[in-house]
Structures are given as C-alpha cells and as structure tokens.
Amino acid sequence: MAETTGIAGAPTRRAVVAGVGAAGLAAALAACGDSNDSASAYSPAAPAQNGDQGNGQSAPAGNDGAEAALAKTTDIPVGGGKIFADRKVVVCQPKAGEFKAFSSICTHQGCAVNEIAGGTINCPCHGSKFSINDGSVTTGPATKPLPAANIKVEGDSVALA
Known part of the structure; x- marks a missing residue:
C-alpha cells in the first residue's frame, strides 16, 4: 500500500x-458531458454572452415578438453566410436569393459557431461542421443538426420572424 x-x-x-x-x-x-443538453438553449432573440460576431446592424428584439432586422440581403454572401452572435443565429444564402437561418449554438456542447467557409457553418470547440443548406451535420462530433430559425426576407432586408 x-x-x-x-x-x-x-x-x-x-x-x-x-x-x-x-x-x-x-x-x-x-x-x-451529454451532447443532448445544448439544443434546448436556442433562442435567437437572447443576447449573446461573448460579444457580437455579426455585422453590428442588428436591432434589439422587442418584448412583443416583433420582427427584428438583422441585415441587408447583400450582406449575406452567396454560398456563405453571416453569424449574428448577439441573436444566436446564423443566416446563410446557399444559392442566390435563397436564405436559410439556423441557431448559431453547436448541438454538440453548446459552443458558439465562429465561421462559415466552404459551404459549412463551423464550430471552433470540437470541429463540428454543419451544412449551410439545411443545418445538417457534415462533420462530427455533433450528431444533431443546427435547429432552424425563422426569418423573413422582404425586399433587401432580412429579419427574424
């Protein structure tokens, strides 16, 4: 002993x-820990904890659930996207004129995604990657897709719906 x-x-x-x-x-x-815990934390109107990674054009969300302008359509690159950390949402434009939005919180461990490149939304913590087309996992360790977020595109404006 x-x-x-x-x-x-x-x-x-x-x-x-x-x-x-x-x-x-x-x-x-x-x-x-359990990778199933992070998906329930998604709320696009909640303020970010680690600062704005978006374009600084986002308006504060109202308490009445009204739409909140995020960006102009020209701010979202075709084949890419833009992260709005303060709203915990990422907006992508997979094809010209087609806009999709997803939670910016990785479903693996709840880290904030930090990059959109090569057709994927990328998490810096453990390397998970998600498709800009539908939020599906393209590279693990995440096993669940990014939850979709509701947006409304009117004219040249993209807003949370």
Missing part, C-alpha cells in the same frame, strides 16, 4: 500528483 503522508503528516509528492491527476480527469469528463 502506498504511503500518502510524509514528514510531519505532509502529503507525499506521489499523493499530490495522484490528486491533481484525478482532478484533471474529473474536469475532462465534465467537459465531455
């Missing part, structure tokens, strides 16, 4: 290292 205390009752180096290792393992396991 290993000795856990040394001189004058102080813990041995082996006991300290084992304790630190156990704490690290517990933290790692907590970070890899």
Whole structure:
C-alpha cells in the first residue's frame, strides 16, 4: 500500500500528483458531458454572452415578438453566410436569393459557431461542421443538426420572424 503522508503528516509528492491527476480527469469528463443538453438553449432573440460576431446592424428584439432586422440581403454572401452572435443565429444564402437561418449554438456542447467557409457553418470547440443548406451535420462530433430559425426576407432586408 502506498504511503500518502510524509514528514510531519505532509502529503507525499506521489499523493499530490495522484490528486491533481484525478482532478484533471474529473474536469475532462465534465467537459465531455451529454451532447443532448445544448439544443434546448436556442433562442435567437437572447443576447449573446461573448460579444457580437455579426455585422453590428442588428436591432434589439422587442418584448412583443416583433420582427427584428438583422441585415441587408447583400450582406449575406452567396454560398456563405453571416453569424449574428448577439441573436444566436446564423443566416446563410446557399444559392442566390435563397436564405436559410439556423441557431448559431453547436448541438454538440453548446459552443458558439465562429465561421462559415466552404459551404459549412463551423464550430471552433470540437470541429463540428454543419451544412449551410439545411443545418445538417457534415462533420462530427455533433450528431444533431443546427435547429432552424425563422426569418423573413422582404425586399433587401432580412429579419427574424
């Protein structure tokens, strides 16, 4: 049996290292919790916790559920999209004139997506990628698609519906 205390009752180096290792393992396991928990947190009108990654043109959401302007249609690139972190939504234009919107919160662990490139919406935390066409998973570890968000396109304006 290993000795856990040394001189004058102080813990041995082996006991300290084992304790630190156990704490690290517990933290790692907590970070890899159940991936089903994050999808329920989606609310496009809720303010972001980590600042605006959008274009700064978004208006605050009203309490009456009214539409909230996000951007001009010309601000959303064809074959790409734009992330509006303050609204927790990403708006994409897979084909010219076709606009889609999804939650900007990854369904794997609840991280905010941070990039749209090569036809995918990308999460920086664990590398999940989602299609700009329908929000489906193209690369895991996420197993669930990004939830769709309701938008309304009128003239040259894109708004949350």
